[in-house]
Amino acid sequence: MPTSQLTFRSATGTDVPGLVALIESAYRGDTSRGGWTTEADLLEGQRTDPDGVAAVVANESGRLLIAERDGELIACCQLEHRGDHAYFGMFAVRPTLQGGGLGKVIIAEAERTARDAWGATEMRMTVIRQREELIAWYERRGYRRTGELTPFPYGDERFGIPQRDDLEFELLVKPLGG
Numbered sequence: 001m002p003t004s005q006l007t008f009r010s011a012t013g014t015d016v017p018g019l020v021a022l023i024e025s026a027y028r029g030d031t032s033r034g035g036w037t038t039e040a041d042l043l044e045g046q047r048t049d050p051d052g053v054a055a056v057v058a059n060e061s062g063r064l065l066i067a068e069r070d071g072e073l074i075a076c077c078q079l080e081h082r083g084d085h086a087y088f089g090m091f092a093v094r095p096t097l098q099g100g101g102l103g104k105v106i107i108a109e110a111e112r113t114a115r116d117a118w119g120a121t122e123m124r125m126t127v128i129r130q131r132e133e134l135i136a137w138y139e140r141r142g143y144r145r146t147g148e149l150t151p152f153p154y155g156d157e158r159f160g161i162p163q164r165d166d167l168e169f170e171l172l173v174k175p176l177g178g
Contacts, residue, residue: 008109011057011064011076018073019053019064026092042130042163048090049158056090064090065113067106075106079114085122085173086114107141115176123176126150126169135172143172 011019027047056064062080066073074097078090088110093103114120127135129149139145152167153159 005069006105007068008113009066009068011066013054013057015064015066015073016050016053016057019057019066019076020048020050022073022076022094023048023053023090023092026095026098042128042167047160052158053090062087063113065106065110067102067109075102077106077110079110081114081118081120082124084120085124086118086120086176088114088123088125103137104141111174111176121176123174125172127172128152129168129170130164130166135170138172141174143174146171146173 024047053064056062056078059080061082062078065077065079067075075093076090077088077092080087080089088107091103091106093106111123114123123143125138125143127138129135135145148171149168150171152162152169154162154165154167
């Protein structure tokens with residue numbers, strides 16, 4: 001897919017319903033199995049909800065970056081300015097478009113935005129450590145595993161219903177060159 005057809009912008013409140021649908025489709029349920037980023041074998045239930053997405057959109061120290069092609073929402077990611085670094089999360093690409101290089105373009109734009117808008121020198125993210133294929137994808141983009149683990153929020157169904165009892169998040173980091 002030619003990247004010249006992509007446009008990027010910050011999300012607004014009117015984007016929330018479409019963003020929730022995109023994020024859910026990339027991570028949960030049968031639709032997510034059309035791509036390779038599904039968490040459906042690890043988690044059931046919701047990945048996010050309108051209130052959670054609206055909070056990210058309204059956060060003054062961040063933005064929810066949207067990628068559109070011909071006016072159609074096809075990908076998004078959260079960026080949050082946290083001092084000398086930026087946090088990257090809520091990354092979703094429409095399942096039918098996964099595997100074609102779009103994710104690489106989105107993450108590169110997120111890194112550029114964090115560096116240029118905030119002077120961030122590092123990007124950080126947390127990934128479920130059992131998602132080895134996804135972590136390997138991030139490693140190929142220059143992220144490194146830190147071994148720093150945080151527990152999954154068991155009992156909080158806003159983050160999904162775990163299908164196993166050993167889920168943890170691992171911190172991944174990447175220096176952002178100037």
